[in-house]
Amino acid sequence: MYIEKVWPSNNANYRCLMPESLANQTCALALPTPLVSTFLETHCQVGNLQRFTSRYLAGGFSLKQGRLVSRKRLSLMRLGFKRKDELAESVTLQSERYRSALQSLRKRPLTLGTLCEVHKSLDPHHHNGGRFRDVQNWIGGRSPDTAHIVPPPPENVSDLMTDWINYVNNIEQVGIEDIIMLSNQFILIHPFNDGNGRLNRAIVDALLSQIMRDEKAYISPFLFRLAHQHNGYLDAPSAIMQGQWQQVFDFWDEAIQWSINTTETLCKRLIMANSFIQKKLTLRQLSQHAATLLSHISEQPIVTPAYLSGQFGWTLLEASTAITELLECGILNEHRVKEPINTIIYDCQEIFDAWMEMDEVLFRVSSS
Template identity: 25%
Template sequence: MQRGETGQFEVASTAGEVVHAFIPTPLPPVPPLDLTGQRQKRLEASLLACGRLDGIAAMLPDPDLFLYTYVRREAVLSSQIEGTQSSLSDLLLFELEDVPGVPLDDVVEVSNYVAALEHGLTRLRGGFPLSNRLIREVHEKLLARGRGADKQPGEFRRSQNWIGGTRPGNALFVPPPPNLVEACMAQLEVFLHADDDGLPTLVRAALAHVQFETIHPFLDGNGRVGRLLIALILFESNVLRQPLLYLSLFFKQHREEYYRLLGLVRTSGDWESWLDFFLDGVAQTAGQAVETAHRLLALFRDDAARVQDLGRAAASALRVFDALRARPLSSIGTIVERTGAAYPTVARAVESLETLGIVREVTGRKRERVFGYTHYLDILNEGAEPL
């Protein structure tokens, strides 16, 4: 539906240039969204896919195990969209404090993303509402270290920013002036808390993401916080009991269309085209997460059966195998800490798992070696390669 521009422009000055800053109209859209016909079917398909994902999460023997690595995969993907070159293995090595050859600034950014997401989820589990205060807390965690640490972490911007172009005068888009950011975010918060507009949660998340990106309330980290916001909305609303739906890979794979549709919302009010794209992304992403979970369950089952065939060495090898399921990149010292087994016992078990082809050493070093559960990492790395 073509509604016309979904906001108004205000002349502002920044970096010595005059710009036309865009101030979005508060949500929800007027006239109301068309949620009939094929769009209703898309919504139903997306909800069904989320239900399947919730169901498979309930079947997992240890959902936290899957969540640990899936959250880190999302951190890698979301950060890659912003230009980092870290891989999932880089992040896991960094968390072991073993980072040979890892681009430190990049991996610190990814680690910050994990901390930001986990902080938001912990606050929501504790009953804290999804609010501007929580969004600022998440942003503070995101920019706590490394690049961006000097960009007012946890604070709405007090200066004009812009998107695209080499300077304000040739920018692709200029968000609201700094003096209006607080008011725009307050309106978004009202929308997030509304319970009388009849909008399904998936639709609310789709609208809120665009509005947040349009306001661009921070000096840095807006894209990552905007993607986090989707996960936090779905989790708070109990669409998913485990936070396992992340759209960063879908946005990464369809970057041009993503940005084109954001622009269409602003210039012509075509929320429906954006919503179709978003719902397709939810259905596809949830379906892929279910498939990934099934593949991992099958991998764990088959590999455990191979370990059990080791005879007398099986018991200790299974303990080490379980530790590597929980942390698919680990040093022998880390496994000793996690299992409580003696160092020589763990070393022999790791050697047995190497012989079976379940794990391999990843650093090429003779000391302080790190072992990876390679097939597990291969499945998680699909689509998560640096751009």
């Protein structure tokens, strides 16, 4: 369904998308059951792939300047040091905001107020953050009459989003097809002036990871677009309006299969690093604190006694003792950093080596 409008600046006719209520929409297609089952049962023994990849989903400059920030710089920032590294600090904050948004979006009932708060939190510097748009927007082209997609008029946004939020809250058991419908409807409505893609990613990631067996093994299907043509995703709104669900599901089929394959590859690399680390233990029996630290370094490979004290509630002596155990095994290495002046840190190079290769996998361009 479309609404015919006239753009005042050039008196050109254009058509706004006007999606039906979600309750009235039907889709005869579904993703292959084996694919869905494999995706939902994905598991990784070590690390946290959802946290690892979140830096690339937070929007803004995350995939531009932020991509150049090394994992070591980000890990140092997570220690809470006051460092003159504005780019690393910004990427860290964006990533943390994104993960916090996922938690907020999983709460039920979900409200329009929460949705607006999450939108603002993901882009706190935008002057219209957290408010539904009151102007016409469009995707592609310089005006609505030349645009690729023209979302509904602003006066219809509130009612459409009320329908959207009601659908979210009334689903008894969320399935992948429901999440795809919610995502596509959100993109069709495009309720905010800016940041719709970022919030849509957060919505999908929150819902998809929540129904997985192992949330830590989740790699967002949206990252499929890093190394592939993503026209299928951008064309989805038009395809939906024309009832061409096959095109929509083709994109998600490929993206979810990519997520499964990528999770397997990244998990194997982490397990390889973990096996190398385990060999250094030989027959040594670690204390409980040292064993906890050993498990933690696959997610945070740089630590200090103060950081561990804050993370686990240990005394500084307990934290130092655990670090010493891993130092003696050759798992951690001691370094003195320039900033803050003469601060001593302890890192695990094997994990950083694995992370470097894992990032290369995420950005590997497909030859297909």
